[in-house]
Amino acid sequence: MLIMTTSDTVRPVVAEATTDSLEMTTDVVIVGGGLAGLTLAAALASAGVPVICLDRDTPPTQMEQDFDGRTTALAFCSKRVLEGAGVWPHMAEDAEPILDIRVVDQESPLFLHYDHQDVGIGPFGWIADNIVIRRALFARVAELPGLRHIVPAQVTRIDRDAKGARVTLSDGRVVRARLVIGADGKNSFCRKQAGIGVVTWKYDQSAMICNIAHDQPHGGVAVEKFLPGGPFAILPLTDNRSSIVWSENKSRVPMYMGLSDAAFTVELQKRVGSWLGPIRVVTKRSAWPLSVLHAERYVAQRLALVGESAHAMHPIAGQGLNMGLRDVAALAEVIVDAHRLGLDVGGPEPLARYERWRRFDNLTLITVTDLLTRLFSNDFGPLKLARDLGMAAVNRMPPLKKFFMRHAMGMVGDLPRMIRGEPL
Numbered sequence: 001m002l003i004m005t006t007s008d009t010v011r012p013v014v015a016e017a018t019t020d021s022l023e024m025t026t027d028v029v030i031v032g033g034g035l036a037g038l039t040l041a042a043a044l045a046s047a048g049v050p051v052i053c054l055d056r057d058t059p060p061t062q063m064e065q066d067f068d069g070r071t072t073a074l075a076f077c078s079k080r081v082l083e084g085a086g087v088w089p090h091m092a093e094d095a096e097p098i099l100d101i102r103v104v105d106q107e108s109p110l111f112l113h114y115d116h117q118d119v120g121i122g123p124f125g126w127i128a129d130n131i132v133i134r135r136a137l138f139a140r141v142a143e144l145p146g147l148r149h150i151v152p153a154q155v156t157r158i159d160r161d162a163k164g165a166r167v168t169l170s171d172g173r174v175v176r177a178r179l180v181i182g183a184d185g186k187n188s189f190c191r192k193q194a195g196i197g198v199v200t201w202k203y204d205q206s207a208m209i210c211n212i213a214h215d216q217p218h219g220g221v222a223v224e225k226f227l228p229g230g231p232f233a234i235l236p237l238t239d240n241r242s243s244i245v246w247s248e249n250k251s252r253v254p255m256y257m258g259l260s261d262a263a264f265t266v267e268l269q270k271r272v273g274s275w276l277g278p279i280r281v282v283t284k285r286s287a288w289p290l291s292v293l294h295a296e297r298y299v300a301q302r303l304a305l306v307g308e309s310a311h312a313m314h315p316i317a318g319q320g321l322n323m324g325l326r327d328v329a330a331l332a333e334v335i336v337d338a339h340r341l342g343l344d345v346g347g348p349e350p351l352a353r354y355e356r357w358r359r360f361d362n363l364t365l366i367t368v369t370d371l372l373t374r375l376f377s378n379d380f381g382p383l384k385l386a387r388d389l390g391m392a393a394v395n396r397m398p399p400l401k402k403f404f405m406r407h408a409m410g411m412v413g414d415l416p417r418m419i420r421g422e423p424l
Contacts, residue, residue, distance in 0.1 A: 022173050026052045026148070027345055028335065029167055029177040031155050031190050033057075035072070035130070036307030036324035037183030038137045038149070043085040043332040045147035047424040049339050052175055054153035054167070059138045068130045069283050070209055071243040073098070073222075073235060073318035075125040077410025077419045078325040082136075084418035085328075086143065091136035096238045097123035099220030101408075105376065106227060118398070119405050123220070125322075127235045127243060129211075155184075158193050160302040165346065179335070179346030180303050186293055188309035194300040203290040203373065205230045206253040207315055208246040210285045211237060212268065215277035218242055224316075225271065226376035231316045232271050241282065244268060245315055253287050290314055294366055298359055299351040306331055311362045314373045322410055323362055329416035330357045336424045361413060 028044060030037050033055030041053040061067060074082070074095065082088040101124060103112040116123050141149050154170040158180060167175040182190025191198070207230075218236040225232040230247030237243055246268075248256065256267060265281050272279055293312040298305050307324030334350040334357075343350070406412050410419065417424060 023176065024052060024148070024173070025176045026050045027177060027339065028052070028179045028181060029054065029165070029175045030181045030183055031158075031167065032182065032184035032188075032307075032309070033149065033151065034183060034185065034307070035133055035137070035321055036328055037181070038141065039082065039085050039087060039325060040181065040183065040306060040328040040332060041147050041149070042087055042137065042140045042144060043081070043328060043418065043424060044335060045144040046084070046086050047332070047336045047339075048146065049335060049345070050146055052148045052150060052177070054155060054169070054175070055149070055151045056154055058151045059134075062134050063131060063138075065131070066284065068134075069211075069286055070130050071127055071211065071235065071237065072130055072133060072321050073125055073127055074325075075319070075322040075408065075410045076122060077329075077415075078322045079126060080419045080421055081325045081329045083421075084424060085140065087133075087136050087140045090139040091128060091132050094132045094238060095126035095128040096236045097220050098125045098127060098222045098236060099123055100222070102221060102223045104223065104225045106225070114405050114408075116405075118402055119409065121409075121411070124222075124405065124409055127222070127237055129237070155189060158190065158303075160194075160300070162301070165302040177346070178302070178344060179351075181331070182303065182305045182309040183307050185308045186312050188305065190303060191295060191305055191309050194303050196300060196305070197296045198293050199296065200291060200293045203292075203314060204250050205247045205290045205314075205373075206250050206287045207290055208248060208253060208256060208285060208287045209244065210281050211241050211243050211283040212272075212276075212279045213239075213241050213282045214279045215240075216275065218276060227271070230373070231376065233315075233318070234272060234276075235318075242276065244272075245318075246271070247290065247315070250289070257285060257287055292366060292370060294363060298355045301348075302346045304331055304351055304354055310358075311366060313366050314369050316373050316376075317365075317369050317408070319365055319369065319408075323365060326361070326410060326416075326419070327358050329418040330354055332418065332424060333416045357414065357416075 027049055028051045030041050030053045033053045041051050044051045099116050101114040156170050157168040159166040165177050165180045182188050184190055220236050223234040229249045233245040235243040269279055295305055295310045298310050306327040331354050334353045335345045338345045338350045
């Protein structure tokens with residue numbers, strides 16, 4: 001099984017389509033090999049914890065252009081996590097740093113400007129195509145003999161008790177482990193099998209996503225425009241490209257998606273403005289319904305949830321995967337600590353520590369982004385005036401701005417070792 005790496009050379013990926021044994025044993029089994037799940041697998045294996053990662057999709061499938069054309073905003077803290085997992089060196093050249101952030105309320109002359117130099121620790125974050133992140137993850141997998149990446153693997157049953165867990169695959173293979181980690185997305189089989197409920201609601205918005213090329217350089221500037229239909233984000237990419245995340249009223253999205261490429265580009269140009277010069281859509285357009293999900297619990301007996309298995313939010317602040325990677329940093333730390341002390345990595349104490357560490361932070365950010373979405377996705381005159389005056393006031397308060405910037409970078413609160421830049 002072969003995959004292209006960042007250097008465009010061919011190398012084998014450690015991914016098993018079959019195995020000689022119908023039964024495998026490990027310390028940790030991760031169900032789901034997406035961006036969060038495979039990063040966690042790499043972090044654990046890098047620290048010497050035996051781990052198996054199961055995924056339904058093979059690396060070649062995930063590297064197809066139509067598999068996932070999205071981009072991701074990686075906060076400063078997420079870069080630290082990817083560094084700690086050994087993934088970042090495989091993608092650094094293909095990630096564009098965010099140097100400035102500008103927040104604009106419709107066409108108001110008042111705006112909020114964040115400059116990374118005011119914080120002094122580096123860029124706010126980086127923007128990368130998801131295919132770039134996946135390629136880097138697969139390259140790291142190939143370097144880790146302690147990580148077994150088994151694909152394709154469809155989980156049909158999970159049995160858990162005080163002694164351990166047993167994960168059954170559709171082809172009859174079985175993985176025995178001390179801990180099962182659900183990293184299998186919003187519709188998590190692991191979460192449902194454990195009987196963990198969710199609090200969820202849908203927005204009357206969908207996000208239209210594509211990449212554009214433009215004549216003028218973006219200068220590492222990310223722009224968030226608040227329009228009546230929802231936020232409109234312009235995010236800097238490499239090679240004079242930018243990523244567009246256009247949240248719009250759900251009833252209008254089919255009309256926009258049905259436009260010809262030329263007509264859609266005209267609509268984009270109106271919203272982007274002239275600062276990037278003429279723009280061209282260079283990827284396939286896609287649309288995603290927007291919703292919130294938060295699991296009632298993050299853990300159960302021998303089970304922990306990370307990423308979208310535990311929480312999903314509106315993309316208004318670009319924090320979705322960043323929340324998941326903060327989960328990864330915290331869970332990796334409690335597992336590695338237990339492993340080194342010879343304790344049960346799937347026991348109740350490490351899992352309780354993980355849930356205490358992450359649940360409040362995630363719930364707070366979900367609440368804040370939901371309030372921002374409702375506050376800015378309208379055209380009510382008095383409320384718009386209050387928003388503009390509030391942004392102008394924050395713009396004139398350097399200490400408050402600096403706190404907001406550090407928070408967006410994920411550098412506030414009780415930080416795991418990986419986010420502090422320390423080894424696991």
